Amino acid sequence: MQPQPLKPQVLIAGAGPTGLVLALGLARRGVAVRIIDQASGPGQASRAMVVHARTLEFYRQLGFAQQVVDLGIPIHAVHLREDGEEAAELPLGDIGADLSPYPFVLSFPQDEHERLLVEQLRAAGVEVEWNTALEHLEQDEWGVRAVLLQGGQRVNTSAAYLCGCDGVHSSTRHALGLAFDGGTYDHLYYVADVHTASANRDIMVHLDANSFALMLPVRTAGMQRLIGIVPESGSDNVIFDDLRPRLEALLGIAIDQVNWFSTYRVHHRVAASFRVDQVFLAGDAAHVHSPAGGQGMNTGIGDAVNLAWKLAQVLRGDADAALLDTYEPERIAFARKLVATTDRAFQLIVAQGAGGRLLRNWLVPHVLPALAGFDAARRALFRTISQVRIHYHDSALSGGRAGEIIGGDRLPWVPGPDGADGHDNFAPLQTLDWQLHVYGVVEPQLAALATALHLPLRAWPWSTAAEQAGLLEDAAYLLRPDLHVALALPRQETDVLQELIAQWGLRFGEEEPVPPPQ
Structure with missing residues (x-):
C-alpha cells in the first residue's frame, strides 16, 4: 500500500459516497488525494438505498459495478396498495433494456456501499482519515490551507484544491459563507430497518389522504426499509411501536425485529454556488431534496464523477485551468431542476387537497400501471429515474x-x-x-x-x-x-x-x- 501523501493535491472533506467516489476517481488517475471524515468509520445504517443505472455505468468504468450488482437486490416490481389491499402492480424487471447495461433498479444499502468504496479506495493506495474534522480554511491563488481537528489536536495541511463533500451541515459551505436557500417540508417522516416474517424483493407503496408508506428490500437476509409520514400527533417524540400496528395492516406484513428507527425532517435546498476559487462543493453539501425517486446519493456521485476527471486533467497539465469553470454550471443546473421536480412530486404525494386525492386514488393505481404496458412509457420512466438522460447541452464544453x-x-x-x-x-x-x-x-x-x-x-x-x-x-x-x-x-x-x-x-x-x- 502506498503511504498517505503528506502534500496532497486535493483535500476532500467527507467520506460518504460522494467523497469516496471523488477520491477514487482522482486516485485512479494518479492524483495525490487526502480524504477526512469526522465520523469514526463508515456509516452503520442503510440510509440511501437505490443505486441507479447511471451510477453503475460509472462504477463499471472504475471496475467494480458487477460487485455492487451481486451484493444488491434488483427490484422486480412496485406494488401499489390501498386500504391494506393491493390495488395495482407496476412491473419493473429490465425496464431499461437496450438503454443501459444495467436496465434495472437496484437496492443496495448505503452502509455496505460505503464499505465497498472504502475497500476500493484502500486498494488504490488511499486510507480514509476518520475522526478528523475540517475546522478552518483559507485560500489564495496558490491553493488552500486548512486546519483539521484530529484526535483532539489541530493539524495544519494544504492542498491545491479542497472539495467539500461533508453533508447537509457542511463545514466547508459554512466556511465559504454560501447561502443554502430552500425550505423544509411540514411533515415529520420516519425511516426504519425491520425484519419481516416473509421475504420481499419488491417495492410496496401505500398512498391515501392521511399517510404515505413505502417498503423496499434492504438486504438479502430479509431486512426491509420502511419510509413514510408520521401521523400528526402534535409531538415529534414518536417510537416505532406507535406506528407498527398501522404499518403492518397497510403493507400486509408482520414485523418480527426492528434494527433501526428514526424520524427526520425533509429539506429541499441548493447552495448559492458550487465553487469559490479553489474550493468546490458536491453531494449533500451542495444540494438536498426529497427522497422521491431515490435521486440524492446518485446525484452526489454524479457530482464526484464530473469533478474528478476535470481536477485530474488540470493537475496533470492535460487541460487548462478554465476546464474547472464547467463544473458548477453543469452540475448546479441539474441540481436546481432536480430539487424543483422532486419537490413537486413529493408535494403531490402528500397533498391533502383534490389534486393529491386525484393522484393517489386514480392516476397512480390506474393510469400508471396502464402506461407501464407501453414500451415508450417504460423507456421514458427508466430514463427519468435512472439519470441516463442527464445532459450538459448548455455547457461551454459541448x-x-x-x-x-x-x-x-x-x-x-x-x-x-x-x-x-x-x-x-x-x-x-x-x-x-x-x-x-x-x-x-x-x-x-x-x-x-x-x-x-x-x-x-x-x-x-x-x-x-x-x-x-x-x-x-x-x-x-x-x-x-x-x-x-x-x-x-x-x-x-x-x-x-x-x-x-x-x-x-x-x-x-x-x-x-x-x-x-x-
Whole structure:
C-alpha cells in the first residue's frame, strides 16, 4: 500500500459516497488525494438505498459495478396498495433494456456501499482519515490551507484544491459563507430497518389522504426499509411501536425485529454556488431534496464523477485551468431542476387537497400501471429515474449534433453483437480517458489527426443497434472521460475538433490511469 501523501493535491472533506467516489476517481488517475471524515468509520445504517443505472455505468468504468450488482437486490416490481389491499402492480424487471447495461433498479444499502468504496479506495493506495474534522480554511491563488481537528489536536495541511463533500451541515459551505436557500417540508417522516416474517424483493407503496408508506428490500437476509409520514400527533417524540400496528395492516406484513428507527425532517435546498476559487462543493453539501425517486446519493456521485476527471486533467497539465469553470454550471443546473421536480412530486404525494386525492386514488393505481404496458412509457420512466438522460447541452464544453445525439448528451449504449459481453461501446471507456467513437467508416484525415494527438479512436461497424440508439452512420463523437459527448461531428469535421482541443488546452495519452485491483 502506498503511504498517505503528506502534500496532497486535493483535500476532500467527507467520506460518504460522494467523497469516496471523488477520491477514487482522482486516485485512479494518479492524483495525490487526502480524504477526512469526522465520523469514526463508515456509516452503520442503510440510509440511501437505490443505486441507479447511471451510477453503475460509472462504477463499471472504475471496475467494480458487477460487485455492487451481486451484493444488491434488483427490484422486480412496485406494488401499489390501498386500504391494506393491493390495488395495482407496476412491473419493473429490465425496464431499461437496450438503454443501459444495467436496465434495472437496484437496492443496495448505503452502509455496505460505503464499505465497498472504502475497500476500493484502500486498494488504490488511499486510507480514509476518520475522526478528523475540517475546522478552518483559507485560500489564495496558490491553493488552500486548512486546519483539521484530529484526535483532539489541530493539524495544519494544504492542498491545491479542497472539495467539500461533508453533508447537509457542511463545514466547508459554512466556511465559504454560501447561502443554502430552500425550505423544509411540514411533515415529520420516519425511516426504519425491520425484519419481516416473509421475504420481499419488491417495492410496496401505500398512498391515501392521511399517510404515505413505502417498503423496499434492504438486504438479502430479509431486512426491509420502511419510509413514510408520521401521523400528526402534535409531538415529534414518536417510537416505532406507535406506528407498527398501522404499518403492518397497510403493507400486509408482520414485523418480527426492528434494527433501526428514526424520524427526520425533509429539506429541499441548493447552495448559492458550487465553487469559490479553489474550493468546490458536491453531494449533500451542495444540494438536498426529497427522497422521491431515490435521486440524492446518485446525484452526489454524479457530482464526484464530473469533478474528478476535470481536477485530474488540470493537475496533470492535460487541460487548462478554465476546464474547472464547467463544473458548477453543469452540475448546479441539474441540481436546481432536480430539487424543483422532486419537490413537486413529493408535494403531490402528500397533498391533502383534490389534486393529491386525484393522484393517489386514480392516476397512480390506474393510469400508471396502464402506461407501464407501453414500451415508450417504460423507456421514458427508466430514463427519468435512472439519470441516463442527464445532459450538459448548455455547457461551454459541448457542441454539435449528429443523429439524435447533441453535444452534452450521455453516450447512448450500444450492446455488442448478439449481446456479447465486453464488446459493447461502453467497454473501452474503462481507460478513463478522452476518446473518439465512430460507428461506420473512419475518414483518413480523422484517423491521422487522432494519431497525431494520441487521442484514442474506437470504431464499430454500422449496425441496427447503433441506429436505434440515435447515433448517425459515419459520424464522429468526441467523448469526455465521464461518458458524455463533448462534440458530435456529423461529417467527422477535424477543424471543429481541433478548435475545441485548442480552446481548452487538451492533451491526450500522456499518462496511464491506475488500473483497478484484480
